Amino acid sequence: MLNSLVISVHDFRSLRKASVHFITGELAHRGPTRFFSIGLSRLSMRRGDTRANLADRANRVERHEGVDCYLWKKAWHPFNMRRAQLAVPESALFRLYRLLLPSVPRRWIREADIVFIESGLAAIFIADVKRINPAARIVYLASDDLEVVDCASTIKRDFARNFDKIDTVRLPSRFLASGMPHTRSSIFVPHGIDRDMASKSYPNPYKGRTAAVSVGSMLFDASFFTTAASQFPDIDFHVIGAGKSAASLARNNIIVHPELAFVETLGYLQHAAFGIAPYRDAETPRYLIDTSLKLRQFGLFGIPAVCPNFALGAEPGRFGYVPGNAESIREAITAALANQAPIVDASCSWAEVVERILEPQAYPDTRL
Structure with a gap:
């Protein structure tokens, strides 16, 4: 013991x-x-x-x-x-x-x-x-x-x-x-990763709408959502637990949630069309490629991830953009929505x- x-x-x-x-x-x-x-x-x-x-x-x-x-x-x-x-x-x-x-x-x-x-x-x-x-x-x-x-x-x-x-x-x-x-x-x-977590079924919180989800506040770039939501009005962008960083977001298809218990976020992950890791470009350390738990969780649930180019790494299912560049954001989201390749995370269990x-x-x- x-x-x-x-x-x-x-x-x-x-x-x-x-x-x-x-x-x-x-x-x-x-x-x-x-x-x-x-x-x-x-x-x-x-x-x-x-x-x-x-x-x-x-x-x-x-x-x-x-x-x-x-x-x-x-x-x-x-x-x-x-x-x-x-x-x-x-x-x-x-x-x-x-x-x-x-x-x-x-x-x-x-x-x-x-x-x-x-x-x-x-x-x-x-x-x-x-x-x-x-x-x-x-x-x-x-x-x-x-x-x-x-x-x-x-x-x-x-x-x-x-x-x-x-x-x-x-x-x-x-x-x-x-x-x-x-x-x-x-x-x-x-x-x-916890593979048992992804093997369970969770209620779909999106009510029939195509949706994307972001969880957490680390290096949160609110401008991503302002740009993306205007380009994709038929997609709902759910922002969970970003705190004060998300206070300025005010479009109809941006839904801001407070901090949720971890288990409450799982349905949002499982049923999302893609996940978002909206890191702002602030001399972001290279180790973020390996240590971002939100990117690993997207991979665990087999959904594409949209993230800045500096967070792409070599993992499958990640689609990169340049922070602040509207055209690259549009291209990354379009590619994520079109993805048909299986996304499998090969990480060890905890x-x-x-x-x-x-x-x-x-x-x-x-x-x-």
């Missing part, structure tokens, strides 16, 4: 699902699993923290789908002060935050056999995990490059300083390797992903 702890700025109970949720769900099949969610504060909620709906359940243990969850909420949390002259107070705030670590996650660290630390704010706890429980194996889940997501200098400095305390660095894309101090402890394990992370030596394909 493996005793696992996950530390992340996500929360396992959140409506929105990221790769860390699926990994945690699989860990729960292997033994006692805890999820420590950090960085929730009045400041983060003012900025649109997706865990705001869980704020009244913070600072206590709650069991959810076999996982013990603890969401740490404070009046403040440390953040990127963005100015070199503020480096000292920034570092002091991060140090104080670590010192205030609650007793519950401290105990969880002591009891863990393995601790998964996701990239971002959680990286500041690498040294604390090693100090509190030197015997615990530390796995770093590199969901993003710290430089690309504009982490505070303190986080980047602590990560580099404590990097060799990490036992295994899991990279879901080889493009993330350049953001590591070295790759001696790194393994390549792409994101997985169970296989976790097995590769835990036992990489047994899988030669994890080597960089």
Whole structure:
């Protein structure tokens, strides 16, 4: 029985699902699993923290789908002060935050056999995990490059300083390797898919209309929908969980939905004519080709995906456009609607992903 702890700025109970949720769900099949969610504060909620709906359940243990969850909420949390002259107070705030670590996650660290630390704010706890429980194996889940997501200098400095305390660095894309101090402890394990999810039948929410769907808010480019909806008035464009980024969308055939529970989005995916990954062109990292879960979910349900050219990669069923270019958007949607070729995603299951992370030596394909 493996005793696992996950530390992340996500929360396992959140409506929105990221790769860390699926990994945690699989860990729960292997033994006692805890999820420590950090960085929730009045400041983060003012900025649109997706865990705001869980704020009244913070600072206590709650069991959810076999996982013990603890969401740490404070009046403040440390953040990127963005100015070199503020480096000292920034570092002091991060140090104080670590010192205030609650007793519950401290105990969880002591009891863990393995601790998964996701990239971002959680990286500041690498040294604390090693100090509190030197015997615990530390796995770093590199969901993003710290430089690309504009982490505070303190986080980047602590990560580099404590990097060799990490036992295994899991990279879901080889493009993330350049953001590591070295790759001696790194393994390549792409994101997985849940084939059982696509084998079920879900109610059709589209009421006979041809429809396309977008899920999530990451790098959301609202202008895509303004252009596409005017060019294809007979198609309904459903935008789910884009938050404030979608507030300006106001055409009859653009339907904006609030954040939905993950399971509620599945009918929209299964019955869509095509999916949309409307990433804006903002020096988007190359690793997005491999790490975009929405693109994998479109492939899982066998529907074409319309996405910017920089997110195409070599996967089947993706049709690219140039952000802001109306003609290329029209061509990509037309090609997606005309697609007759089967779309099959060959990704591993999430169970296989976790097995590769835990036992990489047994899988030669994890080597960089």
